Amino acid sequence: MIRTRFAPSPTGWLHVGGLRTALYAYLIAKKQGGQFLVRIEDTDRERFVETGTLNILKSLSWAGVVPDEGVVLDAGGKITQKGDLGPYIQSERLAIYKKYAAELLDKKSAYYCFCTSERLEELRKQQELNKLPGGYDGECLKNSTPEDAKKRVAAGEKHVVRLKMPKDGETVWHDLVRGEVSFKNALVDDQVLIKSDGFPTYHLAVVVDDHEMRITHVIRGEEWVSSTPKHIQLYKYFGWEMPEFAHLPLLLNPDKSKLSKRQGDVAVEDYNNKGYLPEALINFVAFLGWNPGTNKEIYSLSELVQDFSLEKVSKSGAVFNLEKLNWFNKEYLKNYSGEKLAELVPEFFVNNDFYHDFTEKLADKNFFGKILDLEKERVTTLAELPAAVKFIFKIPEYLPEILVWRKGTLDEVKIILPELKNYLENFEVGEWNEKNLEAKIKIWLESKKYSTGSVLWPLRVALSGQQNSPGPFEIAAVLGKAESLARLDLAIRKLK
């Protein structure tokens, strides 16, 4: 049984890189009928953010990457824990880490260290100066016996627990994306396992938890590669079965540095707020470092589950390219039905003044959907929709000159528009819908020997008040007869 996990720190919001990591972990588990869990790694009290966990969980849920176990959202959207191997929040597991640290101490696989931060800083400075590799020098291991150390601890002296790395040999593992990776043990630091505040560091906590929660595949970012030997050593000391490791390439800024807030949005909620569809973000992010090896690019989450494999994940970092995300978003947007969009977009409309005058009308999802259908393939995000459809509610101010087609004349328009209005007013066009309007108006214009553009351009501008807009028939259909005629009338008055 495959079990993967996503283990974020609640330091703010979910990073898009984190979303990809979570997605890959989810896909690996789901592909083989396994489980995906979320664990919260809140051992750093200094960077802890109260709302962090909720934010992360909400973003995951928005994206559709929903955990089977661990820290999850309940039906009411509240944080809860699910599963028998918890707690799944590290700050609730302190006693467990203490127990395992004691075991390590007993086995002499770890030792107490009383060095001050000043001494450590000085040590680092000297190492840098002499161009030596960094890392703790083992002072407390050499200069005090375990018995002494125990006494000092009992006496209340401030201390940490350090991992005792072997000083010879090397640690090698077969990484699922990077192949064989090896480190000389002598260069691996005697990492702090328990901090002086009694909290474990990531390194102890991650190994203990992944073991206890029966994680089979550790999928995480490349930044963890160099600490993996420490983790492997811990597995060896404990005598635990090792999980598979897969270190994912980083997401990059356009200048190839590690994707950061400075150069654009990195939080999943930013993309949500900007009107990107979760399907688009997921599809896009899935293709940053992975592809199926075919030309298929549009992938739903369930299709990803089918086709994803770690072997096809590339080793090099991928630039987060907004243009491509925009394309994905448009691709999904235009395939949405207007009615479905009508459910999604209200949050983007509430801040627009014109919305309030039409709340009643917009409550009719069918009508609202028709309006959205008008513009959905002309915008890239949901957030652009309100401005794009605004002309339906309130015709913009426009200059009479724009009523003239580029191949037509002002005089011509002055004749055509009143004639057309007259025709629409007095003649039976059947039901006032796009199809009928198009058929009847085209017959009319042919009978009058007018060119298509000389009639449709001014009609469209009169209806939309804009040089660029959807076609005249679709607009007229949405507007209805009365409003359409009123707008034609306005145009005619403008021309006088």
Next chain:
RNA sequence: GGCCCCAUCGUCUAAUGGUUAGGACAUUUCGCUUUCAAUGAAAAAAUACGGGUUCGAUUCCCGUUGGGGCUACCA
């Protein structure tokens, strides 16, 4: 500085010891068309560099360069 990793069009990437090095986004041109969008067709665009191995390397090896990660009592 030390350790580790990476390197194909601007970007995401495919491919192979022998290919016209393929696709997508973006760009440009043309078509369709009442405008925009959508759409159809086309163009331009890459194997970082230097050595090997080989009949042949973009592919395998070494080096150089470039980029990145780590180098915390942060994750």
